[in-house]
Amino acid sequence: MEQRLRRPTGRYAGKAASERQAERRQRFLDAALQLFGDAPGYRSTSVAALCEAAGLSTRQFYEEFRTLEDVLAVLHLQVNDWAQAAVLDALGTTGDLPFAERYGFVFRAYAASLTSDPRRMRIAFTEIVGVSPRLDEQRLSRRARWVELIRAEAASAVERGEAADRDYRITAAAFIGSVNGLLHDWSAGWVDATLDEIVDELVRLLLALLRP
Template identity: 45%
Template sequence: MSGRNPAPRRSYGGRSAEERRAERRGRLLAAGLELFGTRGYAATSIERLCATASVSTRNFYEEFSGREELLLALHRDINERAADALATAYAEAAGADLPARVERAVRAFVTVTARDPRWARIAFVEVIGVSAGLEQHRLHWRARWEDTLVELAAEAAARDEAVDRDYRLTMIAIIGAVNNLVHHWSARGQDIPLDDITAELTALICSALGRQAPEDT
């Protein structure tokens, strides 16, 4: 070995190559959010994404294999943030009754996914029907949400707040209702207060978890 020190990593304007690449990726994600969330995925070209992000096409392909991978990254991001927010809110309300726990969880989910209509469009509209690979990704997240709601129902049953039964089909139906209601809100120009959306979804879930038959006397 020569014993020479390795050459320092080159930097430009005080930023390393890794920092500049992370910044470019961030600009591409922001451009994807804006264009996919307003114009739509099908109407957005890689050239327009690059122009909006002020990056070259070469830089784009250093980060993403194509538009689909960028859309997938955005969809994964919104779902991960929503899942974290819901779990945190539900845990913080652990000592409350069922309606309060559900309301906190629903509010956290709606705040993350629906506060910005661009995210709502990406989460519930643009991701559908793009490709078999992206559909598999979407269904993976749908199954995770299904499991989350089934666990919520099981906890309610353990607390004697709900009938102890299999709620999986019920939760699949509720997921469809959530997706459609948030999409409806987004498509109508957000003319319905998010508090109303939260209240409606909370009532729907609590009703589904309510006792299905009168108490034994």
């Protein structure tokens, strides 16, 4: 469909058109989180099935999105934004803690955001992979943002004398790769451990990489 359908304007039932649009969009995303993140998964979901789950029409779908891939793209960014918000909040409240405690607290906030809902894990680590070059680029772009966050924290630790003074570019990329791989394997049932054990091991790895 080359052009999206025209959206209604004005107020209805006490709500502006923009408010109704936002509510409809969120209903599609909530339905997508369920269908893509649980069953049947992104590749087995149709536009009709998503609309039925959202309780909306295909006309309303095409007012908001062009394809199901667009929905997955938005949902993937939303999951990452939730995790990033949890991390930034943790960073903002742990500035006075020793760095071992600080990073343990911060990483637990990250893991808690993702693992609080298994559907988020599946969106972040499974459904997004291999869909299209566009989504692969988006996934790698968001991973690069996590790498930069680790590099920035490493630079702060260097200034405080808590980490060795060196380039952490490769280290940060390796750590994020370890996080993604281990959390994916754990969520798939391939690693026999509790979430606390997984988080503890990743925190130990991060601290070992940063310590002088």
